[in-house]
Amino acid sequence: MLPDGTTLTDDTARLRAAVDFVREHDTATLLPLLLPGLRGPELESLAPHCRFAHAGLLLFPTDPQDLRRRLADCGLAVDTPSQPSVVVRERLARRHRRDLAELDVRILRPRVEGPAGERRAVEVFALAVPPHSDLGALAAHERARGHEAHLALELEHPDPLVLRGLCAVLARHGARPDGGGYNPHEDGTVLYFITPAAGACGYRRLELYTPGDHRDALDDHLRAAPQEHPDASRPAETLLRLLTGAWTTQALAAFARLGLPDAMDPHAATSTGELARRTATRPENLGTLLRYLTMLDVVAEHAEDAEDTAGEESFRLTRLGALLRADSPDTMRPLALMYAGPFYRSFAALDHTVRTGQPGFDHLFGENHFDHFARDPELADLFDRSMAASSRMFEPLPAHPVITAAARTSTPRTVVDVAGGNGELLGRILTAHPGLRGTLLERPHAVEAARRALDSAGCGARCDYRSGDFADVPHGGDVYVLSRILHDWDDDRCREILRHCARAMPAHADLLVIERLLPADGSPSLATAWDLHMMCNVGGRERRAEHYARLLADAGLELLDRTPLPLEAYVLHARKAR
Numbered sequence: 001m002l003p004d005g006t007t008l009t010d011d012t013a014r015l016r017a018a019v020d021f022v023r024e025h026d027t028a029t030l031l032p033l034l035l036p037g038l039r040g041p042e043l044e045s046l047a048p049h050c051r052f053a054h055a056g057l058l059l060f061p062t063d064p065q066d067l068r069r070r071l072a073d074c075g076l077a078v079d080t081p082s083q084p085s086v087v088v089r090e091r092l093a094r095r096h097r098r099d100l101a102e103l104d105v106r107i108l109r110p111r112v113e114g115p116a117g118e119r120r121a122v123e124v125f126a127l128a129v130p131p132h133s134d135l136g137a138l139a140a141h142e143r144a145r146g147h148e149a150h151l152a153l154e155l156e157h158p159d160p161l162v163l164r165g166l167c168a169v170l171a172r173h174g175a176r177p178d179g180g181g182y183n184p185h186e187d188g189t190v191l192y193f194i195t196p197a198a199g200a201c202g203y204r205r206l207e208l209y210t211p212g213d214h215r216d217a218l219d220d221h222l223r224a225a226p227q228e229h230p231d232a233s234r235p236a237e238t239l240l241r242l243l244t245g246a247w248t249t250q251a252l253a254a255f256a257r258l259g260l261p262d263a264m265d266p267h268a269a270t271s272t273g274e275l276a277r278r279t280a281t282r283p284e285n286l287g288t289l290l291r292y293l294t295m296l297d298v299v300a301e302h303a304e305d306a307e308d309t310a311g312e313e314s315f316r317l318t319r320l321g322a323l324l325r326a327d328s329p330d331t332m333r334p335l336a337l338m339y340a341g342p343f344y345r346s347f348a349a350l351d352h353t354v355r356t357g358q359p360g361f362d363h364l365f366g367e368n369h370f371d372h373f374a375r376d377p378e379l380a381d382l383f384d385r386s387m388a389a390s391s392r393m394f395e396p397l398p399a400h401p402v403i404t405a406a407a408r409t410s411t412p413r414t415v416v417d418v419a420g421g422n423g424e425l426l427g428r429i430l431t432a433h434p435g436l437r438g439t440l441l442e443r444p445h446a447v448e449a450a451r452r453a454l455d456s457a458g459c460g461a462r463c464d465y466r467s468g469d470f471a472d473v474p475h476g477g478d479v480y481v482l483s484r485i486l487h488d489w490d491d492d493r494c495r496e497i498l499r500h501c502a503r504a505m506p507a508h509a510d511l512l513v514i515e516r517l518l519p520a521d522g523s524p525s526l527a528t529a530w531d532l533h534m535m536c537n538v539g540g541r542e543r544r545a546e547h548y549a550r551l552l553a554d555a556g557l558e559l560l561d562r563t564p565l566p567l568e569a570y571v572l573h574a575r576k577a578r
């Protein structure tokens with residue numbers, strides 16, 4: 001893929017584009033292109049630990065002479081013999097369900113200098129595809145998709161701590177693990193990442209190369225990566241696992257409702273008999289539930305200790321399971337109850353939604369989900385708490401440049417949270433910046449919940465509340481926030497909401513929109529799953545960044561930039577168009 005999004009199918013042209021890219025970019029300018037939120041001190045501390053080492057691509061010469069000719073056409077000399085590839089060969093075998101023996105992928109690294117004469121290379125993976133070979137379709141697919149095209153950073157010092165630190169920085173800026181491996185022929189460890197869709201250099205894959213054997217870090221990295229084709233060789237087993245996804249939703253909710261996460265110890269195993277006693281359940285049936293949850297890594301089974309447990313099984317809570325504890329500050333328990341409750345029942349009407357366009361929720365409950373929840377205080381409270389349960393996506397927002405700039409001014413500035421739910425985000429911003437004031441607009445029942453939450457967070461005195469509708473967006477604020485609002489609505493309603501905001505915003509005001517973004521290249525993402533959820537339950541949708549830019553423009557607003565947030569969300573920064 002080229003930076004302008006076009007795809008080159010001719011191998012020599014693709015090679016030349018990679019060579020030009022390597023010649024033109026240096027490490028410090030490349031990093032923010034790959035990770036758009038990376039800047040300031042974090043960028044300065046990251047850059048010295050790694051160097052831009054190469055751009056990689058996969059070519060399909062007809063034979064070794066053809067490859068040499070193409071390299072020469074691009075002015076590349078190869079003075080070292082090719083090495084067998086392990087990682088790319090395995091990825092191709094998995095993706096195309098081919099036998100490894102059919103795929104003799106070789107690696108060459110012709111040297112190319114960077115803009116200041118830096119030592120670099122183009123990493124060429126070559127798979128020979130003679131005329132009429134049955135690998136032709138594979139080659140056409142790979143040329144068109146460019147799955148293996150990547151940029152590589154090499155660690156300056158192969159220190160395991162630095163490697164893990166770099167992985168953490170990449171994760172914080174939206175890079176997702178995407179496989180990797182250890183190559184014994186070269187004694188080097190590669191970790192691949194997919195960078196955020198927002199990356200501006202045309203490459204979406206990033207390789208972190210570390211000389212030496214770092215299989216500990218690699219194992220953690222591989223565990224975090226979604227499998228490209230889960231069990232592609234066993235389709236019937238895979239389908240059975242997929243078909244029974246509802247059991248997972250309900251097993252997790254039963255686990256939470258029975259109070260098991262709170263009755264279990266994360267550090268020590270407890271026998272099923274003791275757990276059954278604590279939760280008033282039947283040991284035998286509880287054992288069945290816990291064994292299922294062991295497969296999901298929610299609990300871990302411990303080897304029996306015959307003396308302590310009289311031969312019973314015993315289980316410990318894992319980090320994942322601990323997120324369902326009711327008393328955990330980052331509990332996701334309300335989401336477990338919501339997805340196994342009203343949003344579980346409504347998903348049974350998904351085919352109705354696809355046929356008619358009407359949300360399954362409305363079809364089943366006879367009204368829009370906001371109205372349905374608003375009439376039932378218990379459900380309304382569960383909904384508010386379930387929104388707050390994924391609020392870790394808000395963690396970086398108090399440090400967003402728009403908020404810190406507002407907090408630095410001598411006159412008190414006001415953050416207006418439009419449909420701010422139970423005040424989770426506004427509370428975080430006001431707690432981090434004691435000089436800021438807040439205004440929260442919500443429907444009446446939610447205003448009351450927000451008032452209680454902000455009072456108990458100690459910032460209620462700096463907050464005003466407006467009970468009302470989107471048409472009542474308060475005028476005269478300095479920063480306006482629309483968090484997870486636009487994805488609830490169709491385009492026409494979004495334009496209306498944005499126009500209400502634009503009318504209320506003074507010329508200097510900023511707007512922060514928090515949403516997940518659909519990937520432009522169809523790569524797996526939470527946004528794609530939530531797109532289905534929004535369609536079935538709310539009648540809304542997830543969108544690509546350009547789609548939001550168009551909606552903002554229709555309301556007289558201009559999208560200025562976007563920064564990734566945890567849980568695959570983004571914050572889009574807009575102002576009034578000049």
Ligand SMILES: C[S@@+](CC[C@H](N)C(=O)[O-])C[C@H]1O[C@@H](n2cnc3c(N)ncnc32)[C@H](O)[C@@H]1O
Pocket residue numbers: 370387388418419420421422424425441442443446468469470482483484485488
């Ligand atoms: C998905 S929640 C988002 C809440 C919060 N901004 C957050 O990110 O956690 C959507 C919110 O929109 C509010 N809402 C729905 N319709 C509204 C309307 N017509 N006027 C104002 N708020 C509305 C709901 O009460 C709900 O709290």
